[in-house]
Amino acid sequence: MSPTRRAFLAGAVLTALAGCADPPAAHPALRRPRRAGAVAFLRADGTAPLLELRGEPDVLVGLAAGTPAMPAFPGEVLIPERSNTDAFLQVEGDDEEGCQARLTELLGALPGAEATWRTAVRRDTVDDGLQRNPFGFVEGQTNSDAVLLPNGDSLLAVRVIRLARGSWDADSPEHQRRVIGRHPDGTWLDGSGARAVPDYAADPTGAVIPLDSHARAMNPRTPGAPAPRMLRRSWSYQGPPTPQGTPDEGVLFMAFQSDFEQGFALAQSRMPGDALRPYLLTVGGGYYTVPGV
Template identity: 55%
Template sequence: MTSRRQVLLGALGLALTACSTETVADVPGRHVALRRPKPAGQIALLNDVSPEAVRKMHQSGDDVAIGLGVGFFDAVAQPRPAGLVEMPPFPGEVLRPERSNAHVVVQIEGDTPEAVAARADAVLGGARIGWRAAVRREIVADQAGKSLQRNSFGFVEGQGNPVHEQLAGAVLRADGSSLLALRVIQLAQDAWNADDPVKQQRIIGRKPDGSWLDGSPSAGEPSFAGDPDGAVTPLDSHVRKANPRTPGVPSPRMLRRSWIYQGGPADDGVVFMAFQSDFEAGFALAQNRLRGEALAPYLLTVGGGYFVVPARDNLGAYLPS
């Protein structure tokens, strides 16, 4: 959509993804981060979920992914997994309780909205749902081992995601699990649509097709060193704030996949998801850098949380015995 539904991903940090044809890890039985993205989905944030219910949802099929938050482990008196903490506050957010710090997040993927809705009804059953949304992706193509999508602001994203051998260290932990940062972000789509296309490109730091403002191809590297004052790619552009590509300055280590949602008047946006092995080296690093970015006036974070997403064959390690 170009009216508040297609967004940024690293999209937010905000804009990455991993997939491909032969060379990409597309292993449905292992982890959602290794799975080829589907165009349709539903996301539900749950509270007061029993371990038995979590196990049942997890076992319902490879199209279902489960993330467990701090609240789940506290409620069942289970030690929190290493690295899992509550998401700290970030500037500018206005969090809604029903969309924030849920005990469990459930993601269901599929090929059509109708099929996913029926699956979600069956999977979620009588769960206590804080927030539930039908979501979608506009998948563009596979490129260099990455699945690209077009966000609500009309820009192709996903070029910066890790692939292949990079996934293990950046995304997956030793037991095959991943840490998930989730953000529910409303978009000022009308304000964005009213802006001049050149201004939009300078805010993002790329052209709509994903290529760089200095002429470098989308899969290539821009020459930020040759543009120290931001004459070509502004210093407060989204891509440059998130990853300045300065020698000695680490790049955020995460795999980003976003969903577009439509919640009604003044509530269309994106569910931003970033998988990583370490929050401080991934989402938190990028998010803290984004303070003062030119994109901020078009975004309002209204929900989110940190979760651990077990490998499909290792959920038992995270549940009471």
């Protein structure tokens, strides 16, 4: 891929996410996400059949081959079937049932590949392309365009995160706002708009937007604390309860980047100081390479 082509694709990230038409033959990281999908973690004998799916409409293929395994992070309870598998496959579309059917069709045509875990996923979008998370809060759009490697591939971090909905719902709305750092409609606690940059310098002690709020912990915007360079794309999932009766619902977190250390790993290193952490339990995930088209 030529430097000119790479620059065009990288520059198209924000316009694609804002609802404009996708660039021709866009890398999956640069496509405008659909409202529904289906995903599967795979064990696979080889990569050749999976590579043949590159360029398929609304299909994403992530390969673990040649990519370092996602390290263990404190507090996780990883399920082997959902963790550091050989491959990750996603289908997007307009409804979950249709996506599940297409995923089944694709898996049936992949010799030597077995889905160790699969689920339907969905996105709850609001005006202006912003997304509402399962806790009911609209998330801001603070994504990086540094998602492509020089060869046109992208690195992908995937996380399966269960949410402690019962504990969250038991807390007061005011406490929830201070945990997130925003109001449910996405506006900041200092009154800034959902897409605005808050003035942390005017609130150095966190009296308005707490220092340990999720948004501020992940991106403090202080000297020496760079923003994680990654393009976030989160999906909600809901599966059947575990044999112990624990709800299996939460977020399938995906982050595209060109460097794990400057992207996902940097964000993860800030989780110990994040007020949202007690409501999250990571049960799966992995690092993958998403080939260019």
